[in-house]
Amino acid sequence: MQESDSLEASDVFDKTVELLRKTPQLEPVLRRILEYEEQHCHDKYYDDLGFEWRDVRVEPAVLKKLFLMGVLLNPYKSRSHTGYRLADRDSFKKALEYVEVEKAEVSAGEKPFEVPGDIFDDVVGYEDVKALFLKGIGERVHFLMVGPPASAKSLFLLCLERLLGSKYVIGSRASKAGLTDYLINYRPRVLLVDELDKMRGEDMAVLLSLCETGRLPITLYGKTVDVTLETVVFACANTLKRIPPEALSRFQPLHFSEYTRTEFINVVEHVLKRRGVEEELALYIAKATWDILESKDPREAIRLSKLAKTKADVDEVVKVLQKRRTV
Numbered sequence: 001m002q003e004s005d006s007l008e009a010s011d012v013f014d015k016t017v018e019l020l021r022k023t024p025q026l027e028p029v030l031r032r033i034l035e036y037e038e039q040h041c042h043d044k045y046y047d048d049l050g051f052e053w054r055d056v057r058v059e060p061a062v063l064k065k066l067f068l069m070g071v072l073l074n075p076y077k078s079r080s081h082t083g084y085r086l087a088d089r090d091s092f093k094k095a096l097e098y099v100e101v102e103k104a105e106v107s108a109g110e111k112p113f114e115v116p117g118d119i120f121d122d123v124v125g126y127e128d129v130k131a132l133f134l135k136g137i138g139e140r141v142h143f144l145m146v147g148p149p150a151s152a153k154s155l156f157l158l159c160l161e162r163l164l165g166s167k168y169v170i171g172s173r174a175s176k177a178g179l180t181d182y183l184i185n186y187r188p189r190v191l192l193v194d195e196l197d198k199m200r201g202e203d204m205a206v207l208l209s210l211c212e213t214g215r216l217p218i219t220l221y222g223k224t225v226d227v228t229l230e231t232v233v234f235a236c237a238n239t240l241k242r243i244p245p246e247a248l249s250r251f252q253p254l255h256f257s258e259y260t261r262t263e264f265i266n267v268v269e270h271v272l273k274r275r276g277v278e279e280e281l282a283l284y285i286a287k288a289t290w291d292i293l294e295s296k297d298p299r300e301a302i303r304l305s306k307l308a309k310t311k312a313d314v315d316e317v318v319k320v321l322q323k324r325r326t327v
Contacts, residue, residue, distance in 0.1 A: 012070065012088040012091040013088075015069050015070060015071055016091070016092055016095035016096070017095045017098060017099055019069070020095070027099070029056075029058050030096060031096065032057060032058065033051075033056050033058065034086070034089070034092060034096065036055055036056045037051070037086055041089070046085065047085065048075055048076060050073070050074070050075045050076060050085035051083060051084055051085065052081060052084075053082075060082070063084050067084060071092065072084045072087060073085050073086070101184070101227065115134060115163065119160075119162055120156070121159075122271045122274060123152060123155050123267075124267050126152055129254060133156070136232065137163075140214075141252060142211050142232065142233040143233075143235070143251060143253075144196065144235045144237060144243075144251035144252065144253045145234070145235070145236045145253075145254050146236075146239070146240055146253055146254065146256065147255060147258065149238060150259065150296040150297035150299075151259060152259075153256045154236070154298060155267065156234070157192050157194060158298075158299070160190060160234055165188055165189030166188060166189065166190035166191075166192060167182075167186050167188035167190070167192065168194070169182065169192070169194070170195050170198075171194060171196045171197065171198045171199035171200075171203075171235075172199065178203060179202075179206045179207060180206050180216055183206070183210065183229060184218070187229055188231055191231050191234070193207070193235040194236050195237065196235040196236060196243060197238060197243050198242070204244070207233070207250075208246060208247055210231055211233055211250035212250055214228050214230055214231065215228055216228075216229065235251065240253070258296065259296055264286065264298070265286040265287060268282070268286035268289065268298050269282045269283050269286050271298060271301070272302070277305050281305075281310070281311065284314055285301050285305050286301055288315075289301040289304060292318050292322070293322065304317060
């Protein structure tokens with residue numbers, strides 16, 4: 001029987017990470033070993049016999065190298081059987097996870113943005129802002145739209161959601177696990193943040209780092225990895241009062257005014273017609289939203305158009321919404 005002295009857990013972690021950095025092509029090999037061991041570690045004789053090269057489809061020379069490094073143990077050897085098992089499965093698994101995060105980098109030059117030519121057609125007017133946003137996407141300039149609820153900033157966010165790789169978050173609840181985990185999981189090309197003025201302090205700090213350098217320092221198993229994202233941020237806020245100065249310095253602020261009734265009806269009618277709603281019904285929905293539901297939010301009119309296909313439908317749905325509206 002042969003068995004190398006087991007390395008400390010930290011040594012197994014460091015050795016595995018170092019190996020994967022130098023020879024990344026071994027990653028699928030190491031994952032097969034981990035998968036096999038996790039499936040068979042509860043077998044009666046596994047600790048005594050381990051696995052053979054045939055079990056994990058790995059060349060014997062590779063397994064011998066891992067044994068000499070101390071990543072594998074050799075619990076049993078005979079003329080017909082050379083068995084191996086992981087010296088420290090938990091540390092080995094953590095090393096694979098660490099390297100996976102370490103590789104999570106998105107290069108700005110990897111793929112250019114593809115912006116639909118009609119992306120802002122739902123927005124009536126604001127031609128100067130549209131042109132500015134298109135330039136900002138390509139140059140990674142971050143914008144903060146400031147104004148009352150249901151102004152043009154809401155429509156701009158809806159339009160920007162059409163961009164491939166865009167993700168929408170609400171500042172007051174960026175994600176249950178926090179903004180860092182959200183960004184690592186989705187790696188958005190465009191991040192749309194509503195209610196920036198309500199964002200939590202820890203998430204705001206992450207957002208500042210993202211806007212300034214694109215870097216997200218992540219600590220895993222005592223090691224720090226810098227994940228780099230080339231994300232463009234478009235944010236909205238009702239007021240600047242609760243946004244710290246260091247956050248404002250990362251954005252180009254743009255101020256928007258509340259719609260007048262005429263502006264709202266024109267905007268909603270335009271948006272609904274582009275969505276296939278007949279002109280007369282679109283006008284009816286726009287007026288019902290403003291006059292009866294007393295809403296200045298184009299998104300409410302869009303929802304109403306999905307529920308109502310005739311004027312009678314609109315009247316019926318509006319009655320329900322009025323009756324069940326929360327205070």
